[in-house]
Amino acid sequence: MNSKITAFIAFVLVVLVQLYVPAKMIWDREDILETGTEFKFQTAPIDPSDPFRGKYITLDFDEPILTVASGQEWENGESIYVTLEVDSKGFARVKAPIKTPPIGSDPFLKVEVDYAWKDDSTKVSMRIDYPFDRYYMEESKAYEAEVTYREARRDTSKVTYALVSVKDGKAVLKDVMINGIPIREVVKANREREEE
Amino acid sequence: MRMIKDLPELLQAGVITQDTADRIQTYYDNKPSGSTNRLFVIFGVLGAILVGLGVILIVAHNWDELARSTQTLLAFLPLLIGQVFCGFTLLKKPESVAWREGTAAFLFFAVGASISLVSQIYHIPGDLSSFIFVWMLLCFPLVYVMKSSMVSLLYLIGITYYAAETGYWAFPRIEFESYLYWALLLAVLPHYYLLYKQKPKSNFMTFHHWFIPLSVVMVLGTVADQTEELMFIAYFNLFGLLYLIGNSSFFTQQKARNNGYRILGSLGTIALLLGLSFDAFWEDLRRGGLQFNEAVATPEFALVLVTTLLAGWLFYMRHKHKPLDEIQPLSSVFILFLLTFALGLFLPYAAVLINLYVLAIGILIVREGARKDHLGILNYGLLIITALVICRFFDTDLSFVIRGILFVSVGVGFFAANYRMLKRRKANE
Numbered sequence: 001m002n003s004k005i006t007a008f009i010a011f012v013l014v015v016l017v018q019l020y021v022p023a024k025m026i027w028d029r030e031d032i033l034e035t036g037t038e039f040k041f042q043t044a045p046i047d048p049s050d051p052f053r054g055k056y057i058t059l060d061f062d063e064p065i066l067t068v069a070s071g072q073e074w075e076n077g078e079s080i081y082v083t084l085e086v087d088s089k090g091f092a093r094v095k096a097p098i099k100t101p102p103i104g105s106d107p108f109l110k111v112e113v114d115y116a117w118k119d120d121s122t123k124v125s126m127r128i129d130y131p132f133d134r135y136y137m138e139e140s141k142a143y144e145a146e147v148t149y150r151e152a153r154r155d156t157s158k159v160t161y162a163l164v165s166v167k168d169g170k171a172v173l174k175d176v177m178i179n180g181i182p183i184r185e186v187v188k189a190n191r192e193r194e195e196e
Numbered sequence: 197m198r199m200i201k202d203l204p205e206l207l208q209a210g211v212i213t214q215d216t217a218d219r220i221q222t223y224y225d226n227k228p229s230g231s232t233n234r235l236f237v238i239f240g241v242l243g244a245i246l247v248g249l250g251v252i253l254i255v256a257h258n259w260d261e262l263a264r265s266t267q268t269l270l271a272f273l274p275l276l277i278g279q280v281f282c283g284f285t286l287l288k289k290p291e292s293v294a295w296r297e298g299t300a301a302f303l304f305f306a307v308g309a310s311i312s313l314v315s316q317i318y319h320i321p322g323d324l325s326s327f328i329f330v331w332m333l334l335c336f337p338l339v340y341v342m343k344s345s346m347v348s349l350l351y352l353i354g355i356t357y358y359a360a361e362t363g364y365w366a367f368p369r370i371e372f373e374s375y376l377y378w379a380l381l382l383a384v385l386p387h388y389y390l391l392y393k394q395k396p397k398s399n400f401m402t403f404h405h406w407f408i409p410l411s412v413v414m415v416l417g418t419v420a421d422q423t424e425e426l427m428f429i430a431y432f433n434l435f436g437l438l439y440l441i442g443n444s445s446f447f448t449q450q451k452a453r454n455n456g457y458r459i460l461g462s463l464g465t466i467a468l469l470l471g472l473s474f475d476a477f478w479e480d481l482r483r484g485g486l487q488f489n490e491a492v493a494t495p496e497f498a499l500v501l502v503t504t505l506l507a508g509w510l511f512y513m514r515h516k517h518k519p520l521d522e523i524q525p526l527s528s529v530f531i532l533f534l535l536t537f538a539l540g541l542f543l544p545y546a547a548v549l550i551n552l553y554v555l556a557i558g559i560l561i562v563r564e565g566a567r568k569d570h571l572g573i574l575n576y577g578l579l580i581i582t583a584l585v586i587c588r589f590f591d592t593d594l595s596f597v598i599r600g601i602l603f604v605s606v607g608v609g610f611f612a613a614n615y616r617m618l619k620r621r622k623a624n625e
Contacts, residue, residue, distance in 0.1 A: 004286075004287075007341060008287065010337070011286050011342070018275060018310075019272070019275065019276075019279075021311070021330065022275070022310050022311055022314045025311070025315075025320070026268055026318070029318040055256075055258065056316075131321055132321055133321050136258055136315070136317075137258060138257065138260045138261070141260070172318055173318075184260060
């Protein structure tokens, strides 16, 4: 009987951890969505799929090349920080990379160095990876979203961007927009138009 | 139960008395029926796996029309259902293997479904490897708490996939994470040991005998970084180690097909030898592919050291009280290879030596088959020789006549050996 009770207590602990991990994942993201700062990142989606988590579109950002004075080592794959600001068109723009989280109230983002190279003896350039590159969609919509996107790109009057909430270096992708309309809605509207 | 069906016939023929018939009848009536129980376990587990996978697929559809709050609540639904079933099993049916394995297997997939739903709702990036890692960590305790061998097997699949994802397919190779596999593997070994102590003959045990060595064979290569040549030594050591484990008294008492260690060790050794019987690898090696002082600092070198010590130690323990001629030919190949490798760094004869080893092993196995009067072993030896001859067939620098004579002689060997053994069997009957 005693071993049964111990086993059950252990089981309850496992249950709690199993519940805690997804709950914590949800809680952290909700917090960023509620209290974080929103940014728009210009992007270019395509559509692959993941065996367990379903279809998504990969966001291919027009990531800027950052150039800094040499002196520090920047390794590929290293985690670094960038502060964010908004440019004149209303899109996010990253400022110079730093190794430690910035102090102050400016919103910042933890990113990865994709690839760093030396320009000359005084300057180092790097391309960075944003920590949000997947937008999961209902399976039938992912492909249509890609097609819609490609059409939107041919039409220069349309702008695609990712709406991202940022807080304390972490980010949650809220939506992918074409001309201010969520891509999901654009796909739905296209479907309705085709049915008519 | 054929025995019971035959009872009236045996009675009538006067083979057994009424008393014996009654005793046989009561024996079978009182015997706990193992086979129905086993069926329950198999169907319970299969059902749970199918339902669990189904849930994951349904989740993967991504119901993005639902509000985020509804989706979030739904994320916990499969998890809670699985946990309630497991809790019920622990409290009410702790003795039933079918319940424990079935509910634990379902919960395993429910955890996966749950975190994949959260990933979808919040578009969490992370590649597949980090997803699988979290999933395996959350399910690992079920192996012990639910005493579930099925979860242990699923976990082994999961961590193997994780190791391959981080070690083979990720670019750049994620060094630290590809080493985590070994810690994850260690964590499941106590369960393997408990199975060995408590149910050494069970089906789950047999599956573990295959899954564990197979997983290690698949993952060992993730250690390779720059000095890949050394990995051949490591793999020879590993196959030698597996072969030695498979030849321990515990395994030799079991059916041959349950002995994953021996089969993998044997096939792996032969396959590697055949591959290295071509000169290409040795030519590269001689051209200075390996600098000793550089190689010493690599993870591959550490791996070679560890595997050599392990296999060498086991070899010593197994053979210290035995005469030399009782050494199984395949169990000493890793030592021979180590010497050959050292030789191959300088001299051009390594490939020739390897060919001789394969030939010798083939002949020794044929001899063993003949001694034990075992057609399977005999033909395995002949197959090894055939494979060697086929490999040489592709070496264009041998003359057609020599190759032709080789083929004819091996073919004749096949006929002669099998014919002689069958004839001897008939004579003995």
